[in-house]
Amino acid sequence: MNVDRRVWLNGDWVAWQDATLHVLSHAAQRGSLVFDYMSVYQNPQGAAIFRLPEHLERFYRSCELIDLHLDYDPAELTAAVIETVRLNPGVRAIKLNAFIASIEIDVVPVDDEVHVAIAAYDPKADVLDRKSKTTPARAATCKLWIEKEIHNRREDIVSPQAKVSANYVSTMGAKARARSAGYDEILLVDEFGQVAETPTANLFMVDGEGVLITPPVNRVLLGVTRSTILELAAASAVEVREAPIFPDELLRASEVFLTGTTAGVWPVVSIDGGTVGAGEVGPVATLLQERFETVIGGRDPAFAHWLQSV
Numbered sequence: 277m278n279v280d281r282r283v284w285l286n287g288d289w290v291a292w293q294d295a296t297l298h299v300l301s302h303a304a305q306r307g308s309l310v311f312d313y314m315s316v317y318q319n320p321q322g323a324a325i326f327r328l329p330e331h332l333e334r335f336y337r338s339c340e341l342i343d344l345h346l347d348y349d350p351a352e353l354t355a356a357v358i359e360t361v362r363l364n365p366g367v368r369a370i371k372l373n374a375f376i377a378s379i380e381i382d383v384v385p386v387d388d389e390v391h392v393a394i395a396a397y398d399p400k401a402d403v404l405d406r407k408s409k410t411t412p413a414r415a416a417t418c419k420l421w422i423e424k425e426i427h428n429r430r431e432d433i434v435s436p437q438a439k440v441s442a443n444y445v446s447t448m449g450a451k452a453r454a455r456s457a458g459y460d461e462i463l464l465v466d467e468f469g470q471v472a473e474t475p476t477a478n479l480f481m482v483d484g485e486g487v488l489i490t491p492p493v494n495r496v497l498l499g500v501t502r503s504t505i506l507e508l509a510a511a512s513a514v515e516v517r518e519a520p521i522f523p524d525e526l527l528r529a530s531e532v533f534l535t536g537t538t539a540g541v542w543p544v545v546s547i548d549g550g551t552v553g554a555g556e557v558g559p560v561a562t563l564l565q566e567r568f569e570t571v572i573g574g575r576d577p578a579f580a581h582w583l584q585s586v
Protein backbone atom coordinates (compact mmCIF):
# COMPACT_ATOMS: atom_id res chain seq x y z
CA MET A 277 0.00 0.00 0.00
CA ASN A 278 1.73 3.14 -1.17
CA VAL A 279 0.49 6.15 0.77
CA ASP A 280 2.07 9.54 0.27
CA ARG A 281 3.01 10.09 3.92
CA ARG A 282 6.30 10.40 5.77
CA VAL A 283 6.88 8.54 9.02
CA TRP A 284 9.26 9.71 11.76
CA LEU A 285 11.52 6.77 12.60
CA ASN A 286 14.22 7.19 15.24
CA GLY A 287 14.78 10.81 14.28
CA ASP A 288 14.74 10.34 10.50
CA TRP A 289 11.98 10.57 7.92
CA VAL A 290 11.08 7.46 5.95
CA ALA A 291 8.44 6.86 3.31
CA TRP A 292 5.22 5.16 4.51
CA GLN A 293 6.06 1.89 2.73
CA ASP A 294 9.53 1.82 4.32
CA ALA A 295 8.28 1.95 7.92
CA THR A 296 8.58 -1.83 8.23
CA LEU A 297 9.54 -4.47 10.76
CA HIS A 298 11.09 -7.93 10.30
CA VAL A 299 8.77 -10.91 10.82
CA LEU A 300 11.23 -12.31 13.38
CA SER A 301 11.50 -9.05 15.32
CA HIS A 302 10.84 -9.15 19.04
CA ALA A 303 7.90 -6.74 18.53
CA ALA A 304 6.19 -9.12 16.10
CA GLN A 305 7.07 -12.38 17.87
CA ARG A 306 6.62 -11.34 21.52
CA GLY A 307 4.26 -8.39 21.18
CA SER A 308 6.67 -5.78 22.61
CA LEU A 309 5.09 -2.83 20.81
CA VAL A 310 3.67 0.01 22.87
CA PHE A 311 1.56 2.64 21.16
CA ASP A 312 -0.65 5.61 21.73
CA TYR A 313 -3.25 7.02 19.40
CA MET A 314 -4.58 10.54 19.29
CA SER A 315 -6.77 12.73 17.09
CA VAL A 316 -5.85 15.65 14.88
CA TYR A 317 -8.81 17.94 14.23
CA GLN A 318 -8.80 19.93 11.02
CA ASN A 319 -10.53 23.05 12.37
CA PRO A 320 -11.11 26.39 10.58
CA GLN A 321 -8.17 27.81 12.63
CA GLY A 322 -5.92 24.99 11.37
CA ALA A 323 -4.86 21.50 12.44
CA ALA A 324 -4.93 20.81 16.18
CA ILE A 325 -3.68 17.78 18.14
CA PHE A 326 -6.00 16.77 20.98
CA ARG A 327 -4.45 16.51 24.46
CA LEU A 328 -0.93 15.71 23.29
CA PRO A 329 0.71 15.94 26.77
CA GLU A 330 -1.80 13.46 28.24
CA HIS A 331 -1.25 11.00 25.38
CA LEU A 332 2.52 11.31 25.75
CA GLU A 333 2.30 10.78 29.49
CA ARG A 334 0.30 7.58 28.92
CA PHE A 335 2.80 6.47 26.26
CA TYR A 336 5.69 6.78 28.75
CA ARG A 337 3.66 4.98 31.41
CA SER A 338 2.85 2.08 29.01
CA CYS A 339 6.56 1.78 28.17
CA GLU A 340 7.47 1.74 31.84
CA LEU A 341 4.90 -0.98 32.57
CA ILE A 342 6.49 -3.37 30.10
CA ASP A 343 10.11 -2.31 30.70
CA LEU A 344 10.76 -0.49 27.44
CA HIS A 345 13.30 2.26 28.07
CA LEU A 346 12.90 5.27 25.80
CA ASP A 347 15.94 7.30 24.75
CA TYR A 348 13.80 10.36 23.93
CA ASP A 349 12.48 12.83 26.48
CA PRO A 350 8.91 14.21 26.30
CA ALA A 351 10.06 17.53 24.79
CA GLU A 352 11.81 15.69 21.93
CA LEU A 353 8.77 13.53 21.22
CA THR A 354 6.41 16.52 21.46
CA ALA A 355 8.46 18.33 18.81
CA ALA A 356 8.62 15.19 16.64
CA VAL A 357 4.84 14.66 16.79
CA ILE A 358 4.12 18.28 15.85
CA GLU A 359 6.64 18.13 12.99
CA THR A 360 5.11 14.87 11.72
CA VAL A 361 1.67 16.49 11.54
CA ARG A 362 3.14 19.55 9.78
CA LEU A 363 4.81 17.38 7.14
CA ASN A 364 1.66 15.35 6.44
CA PRO A 365 -1.17 17.73 5.53
CA GLY A 366 -4.79 16.80 6.18
CA VAL A 367 -4.11 14.01 8.69
CA ARG A 368 -6.71 13.06 11.29
CA ALA A 369 -4.78 10.76 13.62
CA ILE A 370 -1.33 10.11 15.06
CA LYS A 371 0.04 6.77 16.14
CA LEU A 372 3.10 6.88 18.37
CA ASN A 373 4.97 3.56 18.66
CA ALA A 374 7.85 2.19 20.71
CA PHE A 375 9.12 -1.32 20.00
CA ILE A 376 12.02 -3.74 20.03
CA ALA A 377 12.88 -4.13 16.37
CA SER A 378 15.76 -6.56 16.66
CA ILE A 379 15.53 -10.24 15.73
CA GLU A 380 15.68 -12.22 18.93
CA ILE A 381 15.39 -15.84 20.03
CA ASP A 382 14.37 -15.34 23.66
CA VAL A 383 11.76 -13.30 25.51
CA VAL A 384 14.56 -11.14 26.94
CA PRO A 385 16.11 -9.31 23.98
CA VAL A 386 19.90 -9.23 23.65
CA ASP A 387 19.58 -5.98 21.70
CA ASP A 388 17.07 -4.02 23.74
CA GLU A 389 17.27 -0.76 21.78
CA VAL A 390 13.78 0.73 21.71
CA HIS A 391 12.79 2.12 18.32
CA VAL A 392 10.27 4.93 18.07
CA ALA A 393 8.02 5.57 15.09
CA ILE A 394 5.45 8.33 14.68
CA ALA A 395 2.88 8.04 11.90
CA ALA A 396 0.30 10.73 11.12
CA TYR A 397 -2.43 9.78 8.67
CA ASP A 398 -6.09 9.77 7.75
CA PRO A 399 -7.48 6.42 8.95
CA LYS A 400 -10.24 6.46 6.34
CA ALA A 401 -8.51 7.84 3.24
CA ASP A 402 -5.08 6.31 3.89
CA VAL A 403 -6.16 2.93 5.26
CA LEU A 404 -9.83 1.90 5.08
CA ASP A 405 -10.62 3.27 1.63
CA ARG A 406 -7.62 1.40 0.20
CA LYS A 407 -8.90 -2.03 1.22
CA SER A 408 -10.50 -4.28 -1.36
CA LYS A 409 -13.23 -5.13 1.18
CA THR A 410 -15.42 -2.62 2.96
CA THR A 411 -16.60 -2.64 6.56
CA PRO A 412 -19.96 -1.12 7.46
CA ALA A 413 -19.72 2.53 8.54
CA ARG A 414 -20.09 3.04 12.27
CA ALA A 415 -23.74 3.72 13.21
CA ALA A 416 -24.61 6.83 15.26
CA THR A 417 -25.69 4.60 18.14
CA CYS A 418 -24.20 1.36 19.44
CA LYS A 419 -25.68 -2.10 19.95
CA LEU A 420 -23.48 -3.56 22.68
CA TRP A 421 -22.80 -7.20 23.57
CA ILE A 422 -21.46 -8.15 27.00
CA GLU A 423 -18.70 -10.63 26.18
CA LYS A 424 -19.23 -13.87 28.11
CA GLU A 425 -16.00 -15.83 27.43
CA ILE A 426 -13.05 -13.45 27.12
CA HIS A 427 -12.21 -11.28 30.13
CA ASN A 428 -10.61 -7.86 30.20
CA ARG A 429 -6.84 -7.37 30.42
CA ARG A 430 -5.66 -8.47 33.86
CA GLU A 431 -3.35 -6.55 36.14
CA ASP A 432 -1.39 -9.75 36.90
CA ILE A 433 -0.82 -10.61 33.21
CA VAL A 434 -0.39 -7.35 31.29
CA SER A 435 -1.72 -4.28 33.08
CA PRO A 436 -4.91 -2.78 31.59
CA GLN A 437 -3.02 0.53 31.88
CA ALA A 438 -0.50 -0.52 29.21
CA LYS A 439 -1.34 0.20 25.60
CA VAL A 440 0.72 -2.70 24.30
CA SER A 441 -0.18 -4.52 21.09
CA ALA A 442 -0.25 -7.96 22.76
CA ASN A 443 -3.02 -6.72 25.07
CA TYR A 444 -5.47 -6.42 22.17
CA VAL A 445 -5.26 -9.77 20.45
CA SER A 446 -7.62 -11.65 22.77
CA THR A 447 -10.51 -9.44 21.69
CA MET A 448 -10.02 -9.95 17.95
CA GLY A 449 -12.07 -13.15 17.67
CA ALA A 450 -14.60 -12.16 20.33
CA LYS A 451 -15.43 -8.88 18.61
CA ALA A 452 -15.61 -10.53 15.19
CA ARG A 453 -18.12 -13.10 16.54
CA ALA A 454 -20.26 -10.37 18.12
CA ARG A 455 -20.22 -8.43 14.85
CA SER A 456 -21.41 -11.48 12.93
CA ALA A 457 -24.28 -11.73 15.43
CA GLY A 458 -25.32 -8.12 14.64
CA TYR A 459 -23.67 -6.21 17.52
CA ASP A 460 -21.44 -3.16 17.05
CA GLU A 461 -19.12 -3.56 20.01
CA ILE A 462 -18.25 -5.89 22.89
CA LEU A 463 -18.00 -4.96 26.54
CA LEU A 464 -15.39 -6.80 28.58
CA VAL A 465 -15.98 -7.77 32.17
CA ASP A 466 -12.98 -8.28 34.46
CA GLU A 467 -12.05 -11.39 36.45
CA PHE A 468 -14.18 -10.13 39.40
CA GLY A 469 -17.31 -9.91 37.24
CA GLN A 470 -17.18 -6.10 37.10
CA VAL A 471 -17.80 -4.15 33.93
CA ALA A 472 -14.50 -2.84 32.52
CA GLU A 473 -14.25 -1.44 28.98
CA THR A 474 -14.53 -2.34 25.31
CA PRO A 475 -11.38 -3.30 23.35
CA THR A 476 -10.78 0.40 22.51
CA ALA A 477 -13.20 2.53 24.53
CA ASN A 478 -14.23 3.30 28.12
CA LEU A 479 -17.78 2.99 29.41
CA PHE A 480 -20.09 5.35 31.29
CA MET A 481 -23.61 4.80 32.63
CA VAL A 482 -26.23 7.08 34.16
CA ASP A 483 -28.07 5.60 37.14
CA GLY A 484 -31.65 6.17 38.32
CA GLU A 485 -30.59 9.30 40.27
CA GLY A 486 -28.93 10.86 37.22
CA VAL A 487 -25.37 10.18 38.49
CA LEU A 488 -22.79 9.52 35.79
CA ILE A 489 -20.68 6.47 36.74
CA THR A 490 -17.58 4.96 35.14
CA PRO A 491 -15.38 2.07 36.35
CA PRO A 492 -12.37 3.07 38.48
CA VAL A 493 -9.17 3.78 36.60
CA ASN A 494 -7.14 0.96 38.18
CA ARG A 495 -9.38 -1.53 36.35
CA VAL A 496 -9.31 0.05 32.87
CA LEU A 497 -7.09 2.02 30.54
CA LEU A 498 -6.83 5.67 31.54
CA GLY A 499 -8.72 6.88 28.47
CA VAL A 500 -7.97 10.46 27.50
CA THR A 501 -11.56 10.85 26.27
CA ARG A 502 -12.71 9.35 29.60
CA SER A 503 -10.79 12.06 31.52
CA THR A 504 -12.15 14.68 29.12
CA ILE A 505 -15.76 13.57 29.68
CA LEU A 506 -15.27 13.47 33.47
CA GLU A 507 -14.08 17.10 33.33
CA LEU A 508 -16.79 18.23 30.93
CA ALA A 509 -19.46 16.54 33.06
CA ALA A 510 -18.18 18.30 36.19
CA ALA A 511 -18.16 21.60 34.29
CA SER A 512 -21.76 20.92 33.21
CA ALA A 513 -22.97 20.26 36.79
CA VAL A 514 -23.48 16.55 36.12
CA GLU A 515 -22.68 14.52 39.24
CA VAL A 516 -19.91 12.00 38.49
CA ARG A 517 -18.60 8.97 40.35
CA GLU A 518 -15.83 6.47 39.62
CA ALA A 519 -17.14 3.20 41.04
CA PRO A 520 -17.39 -0.51 40.21
CA ILE A 521 -20.33 -1.44 37.99
CA PHE A 522 -21.82 -4.92 37.75
CA PRO A 523 -23.62 -6.09 34.60
CA ASP A 524 -27.05 -6.15 36.30
CA GLU A 525 -26.66 -2.46 37.26
CA LEU A 526 -25.69 -1.66 33.71
CA LEU A 527 -28.81 -3.37 32.40
CA ARG A 528 -30.91 -1.09 34.67
CA ALA A 529 -29.09 2.13 33.63
CA SER A 530 -31.09 4.97 32.13
CA GLU A 531 -28.20 5.80 29.77
CA VAL A 532 -24.98 4.13 28.68
CA PHE A 533 -22.28 5.48 26.38
CA LEU A 534 -18.74 4.69 25.28
CA THR A 535 -15.83 7.11 24.96
CA GLY A 536 -12.61 6.89 22.99
CA THR A 537 -10.41 8.63 20.46
CA THR A 538 -12.18 6.86 17.60
CA ALA A 539 -15.60 6.42 19.27
CA GLY A 540 -15.86 10.01 20.55
CA VAL A 541 -18.99 9.90 22.72
CA TRP A 542 -20.92 6.90 21.38
CA PRO A 543 -24.40 6.34 22.87
CA VAL A 544 -25.39 2.71 23.55
CA VAL A 545 -29.07 2.03 22.82
CA SER A 546 -29.15 -1.71 23.47
CA ILE A 547 -27.23 -4.30 25.48
CA ASP A 548 -27.46 -8.01 24.66
CA GLY A 549 -30.56 -7.18 22.59
CA GLY A 550 -32.47 -5.39 25.38
CA THR A 551 -32.99 -1.63 25.20
CA VAL A 552 -31.10 0.80 27.43
CA GLY A 553 -33.52 3.25 29.08
CA ALA A 554 -35.99 4.44 26.46
CA GLY A 555 -33.86 2.92 23.67
CA GLU A 556 -32.87 6.39 22.46
CA VAL A 557 -29.91 8.72 22.99
CA GLY A 558 -30.44 10.16 26.48
CA PRO A 559 -30.04 13.76 27.72
CA VAL A 560 -26.68 13.29 29.48
CA ALA A 561 -25.09 11.65 26.42
CA THR A 562 -26.53 14.38 24.19
CA LEU A 563 -25.23 17.15 26.46
CA LEU A 564 -21.73 15.68 26.72
CA GLN A 565 -21.55 14.78 23.04
CA GLU A 566 -22.38 18.39 22.15
CA ARG A 567 -19.88 19.83 24.64
CA PHE A 568 -17.20 17.46 23.37
CA GLU A 569 -17.87 18.46 19.75
CA THR A 570 -17.65 22.15 20.69
CA VAL A 571 -14.33 21.60 22.47
CA ILE A 572 -12.70 19.57 19.70
CA GLY A 573 -14.00 22.00 17.09
CA GLY A 574 -12.02 24.77 18.87
CA ARG A 575 -15.19 26.67 19.85
CA ASP A 576 -14.84 26.54 23.65
CA PRO A 577 -12.21 28.99 24.95
CA ALA A 578 -12.33 27.37 28.42
CA PHE A 579 -10.81 24.19 26.98
CA ALA A 580 -8.69 25.67 24.18
CA HIS A 581 -5.58 24.43 26.07
CA TRP A 582 -6.52 20.85 25.10
CA LEU A 583 -5.80 21.65 21.45
CA GLN A 584 -2.19 21.90 20.32
CA SER A 585 -2.14 23.94 17.13
CA VAL A 586 0.29 22.82 14.48
Ligand SMILES: Cc1ncc(COP(=O)(O)O)c(C=O)c1O
Pocket residue numbers: 313439473474475476477478496497498499500501502535536537538
Ligand atom coordinates in the same frame (compact mmCIF):
# COMPACT_ATOMS: atom_id res chain seq x y z
C1 LIG B 1 -8.40 -0.59 26.13
C2 LIG B 1 -8.80 0.80 25.82
N1 LIG B 1 -9.68 1.41 26.64
C3 LIG B 1 -10.06 2.68 26.41
C4 LIG B 1 -9.59 3.39 25.32
C5 LIG B 1 -10.01 4.81 25.10
O1 LIG B 1 -8.92 5.67 25.32
P1 LIG B 1 -8.81 7.09 24.62
O2 LIG B 1 -10.01 7.85 25.05
O3 LIG B 1 -7.55 7.67 25.15
O4 LIG B 1 -8.78 6.85 23.16
C6 LIG B 1 -8.67 2.79 24.45
C7 LIG B 1 -8.15 3.50 23.28
O5 LIG B 1 -7.81 2.91 22.29
C8 LIG B 1 -8.27 1.46 24.71
O6 LIG B 1 -7.39 0.86 23.90
